Amino acid sequence: MRRTDRKPSRKTAAALTAVLIGAGALTGPATAADRPADTSADTSADASARLDDGLALTPPMGFNNWNSTHCRPEFDEEMIKGVADIIVETGLKDAGYEYVNLDDCWALPERDADGKLVPDPERFPSGIAALADYVHAKGLKFGIYTSAGTMTCxxxxxxxxxxxxxxxxxFADWGVDYLKYDNCNNQGVDAIERYTTMRDALAATGRPIVYSICEWGQNDPWTWGADVGHLWRTTGDISDNWPSVLSIFEANVRLAEYAGPGHWNDPDMLEVGNGGMTATEYRSHFSLWSIMAAPLLIGTDLRVATDETIDILGNREVIAVDQDPLGRQATVVSSEGGRWVLTKKMSDGSRAVALFNASDTAQRIETTAAAAGLPEAPGYRMRDLWQHTTSHTAGTIAATVPAHGTALYRVRPDDGWAAYPPAVEVGATGIADAEAGTTSEVTASATNLGGTPARSVSLTITGPDGWDIQPTTATRAPRLRPGETLTTRWTLRIPEDTPPDTYEITVSATHRPSAHTTTTFTTHVLQPPPAGTSHISDLPWTREANGWGPVERDTSVGESAAGDGRPLTVGGTTYAKGLGAHAPSTVAFYAGERCTDLTAYVGVDDEVPESAGTVAFEVWADGTLLASTPTLTGADGPHPLTADVTGARHVELVVTDGGDGITSDHADWADATISCAA
Incomplete structure (x- = not known):
């Protein structure tokens, strides 16, 4: 699926196929070979046996261009060749990435006279077979895309x-090794029938082709997909923002019982490196997909990827969790208050354990080896898969995890546990968003989770150049016995000339024998609105999340790239200033207890047909709902919205989907302003 706006209805009339063919509704000539006499869905044991082919015994890994290029001109054979080269040169191939897959827009709009698909000669002048040959010559495999409908998405x-x-x-003649089969323009034909027919068609070629069912989870494919394909999408499309990753994780994580070798839950491709999230969020994205045994398909243009992006995607210790041959998907141990604990059984008897903080503030997350499914033992070896350090624990697995962060460990009983240094948990409180020129008090701590003493323990806090961070109590302890904590206090002063932005503060503990633990926190340096009335589109935002693409300043929401929106128009009135959003959406900014009145005209943008798009608007301040609208449609025109934000420190503008799902929910905050004092 390309965007939630384009979902078809969920009609499931299996007999409609024959009607469509007879009426000529299906494009191109349909031959007897295209439609065997019996096209009914076959989900019997015999059908399952057809997929007992040794393919996708671990989740597929590779690349797909869609998340970074969509149908833009840069999607062409030179891009695909360049990506294949980089997968080899950077070591990503050796790390397990093998498929190089094309997505939508590789073909011309019309079939040829023989009913064959025709590659776009401008994008792929050498043809698809030649491109597949190039990819294969690199020791990689080649994938392609189409839809189980009359047109692609x-x-x-x-x-x-x-x-x-x-x-x-x-596809087989071209040398295709992987097929992504989408769900658009399906004419209401039963999903199981459509996907089963392609399964049988692929099998008839005699070529081993991994089969990816991209049905968006509309018909619970996890209940029938193992008989039909090797993996199936469990949700709608991912977007390069935190709410999208979080919502998809929450949907996919509950489906662990359906995943296993040769049949995988697919929460969609990776967004790592596309620019819409922080490094902390991208590491969480990669960690969660890996512990959920998800396919790992790189969605960023590797030709322009940063070293940080390559490091995340190439973390072999995390990849090993995803690729473990036992094929288990993680299960949930607990999730209270956004503090998620996940555990995954590994083939060597260890457990992968993720401590995931879904909330917007740093939190301490704790579990035990027993809760993670490990047998009772005097001690456990614990490997931090991001810091690449090994320590031991007496049984507690805990970390202070930054907002949207994930600590990922591999834990096992070990008779030689005492040979490793004790695990020391590092925490901090008081690291908060603040204005430039202010001073705050920070408390940092180090706790010994091991079964032997930690010696010569030392705590340090570092921040950006020029920030003044000083301890006010002792920062060292000669030893910490098991269970003991060293607590230190610090002052943190932000220079007055610090521009508004997001900054990192790192808390580290070192101890003997030769061990260290580091936790990185983020803080926003805030700037209050100027005196008078300001347009919210002109203010710095502390947080922005959107259901499709970025929130746009002074235009409607566009496609996936920033700056591609159109004039804000609601009910026939065009507005020069405002925000273009797409539900679900949040824009947060700092008011600094200086402001009073917020006003806007809100509604569904006129670019959406009146019959589509239902949204509701809300104004929140410091966790309290101040104002809201009823559900609005494109027929309602601009709706005035006001809120008294007197005394508010942080304000959030929120758009919901109106409770009926996301369908063309383009939502405008037209002429949104706030009045503030000096």
Missing amino acids: ANDMPGALGHEYSDAQQ
Whole structure:
């Protein structure tokens, strides 16, 4: 699926296929080979046996261009060749990435006279077979895309509905190793029937092709997908923002019982490196997908990827969790207050344990080896998969985890546990968002979780250049016995000339024998609005999240890239200033207890048909709902919204989907202003 706006209805009339063919509704000539006489869905044991083919015994790993390029001109054969080169050169191939997959927009809008798909000669002048040969020569595998409908999701190329057998053979002749089969323009034909037909068509080619069902989770594919494909999408499309990653994680994590070798839950491709999230959030994204045994398909253009992005994607210790041959998906131990604990059984008897903080503030998260599923033992070896350090614990697994962060460990009983240094948990309180020129008090701590003493323990706090961070109590202890804590206090002063932005503060503990633990926190340096009335689109934001693409300043929401929106227009009135959003959406900014009145005209942008798009708008301040609208549609026109934000420190503008799901929910905060004192 390309965007939630384009979901078709969920009609499931299996008999409609024959009607469509008879009426000529399916594009291109349909032959007897394309449609065998019996096209009914087969989910029997015999069907399951057809997928007993040794493919995808661990979650597929590779690359797909969609998240970084969509259908933009840079998607072409030179890009794909360049990505294949980089996968080899950077060591990502050796780390396990093997598929190089094309997504939508690789073909012309019309089939040829023989009903064959035609590669776009401008994008792929050498043809698809030659490109597949190039990828194969690198020791990699090649994948392609189409839809189980009459057109693909971008509506730019023919789908395979009615052409399954001929298209599958064409893919096999080109040397395709992986097929992503989407769900757009499906004409209401039963999902299981459509996807089963392509399964049989792929099998008929005799070529081993991994089969990815991209049905968006609409018909619970986890209940039937193992008989049909090797992996199935469990949700709608991912976006490069934190709310999207979090919502998809929460949907996919509950489906652990359905995953295993050769049949995987697919929470969609990776957004790591695309720029919409922090490094902490990208590490969480990668950690959560890996512990959920998800396919790992890189979604960023590796030709321009940073070293940090390559380091995240290439973390072999995390990849080993995803690729463990036992094939278990993590289960939830606990999730109270946004403090998630996940555990995954590994083939060597260890457990991968994730401590995931879904909340917006740092939190301490704790579990035990027993709760993670490990047997009772005097001690356990604990490997930190991001810091690449090994320590031991007497049984407690704990960390202070930054907002949206994940601590990921591999834990096992070990008779030689005492040979490793004790695990020391590092925590801090008081690191908070603040204005430039202010001073705050910070408390940092180090706790010995091991079964032997930690000696010569020392705590340090570091921040950006020029920040004044000084201890006010002792920062060292000669030893910490098991269970003991060293607590220190510090002052942190932010220079007055510090520009508004997000900054990192690192708390580290060192101890003997030769061990260290580091936790990185983020803080916003805040700038209150100027005196008078300001447009909210002109203010710095502390947080922005959007259901599709970024929130736009002074235009409607566009596609996936920033700056591609159109004039804000609600009910026939065009506004020069405002915010263009797409539900679910949040824009947060700092008011600094200086402001009083917030006003806006809100509604569904006129670019959406009146019959689509239902949203509701809310204004929150410091966790309290101050104002809201009823559910609005495109027929309602601009709706005035005001809120008294007197005394508020932080203000949030929120858009919900109106309670009916996300369908063309383009939401405008037109002429949104706030009045503040000096």
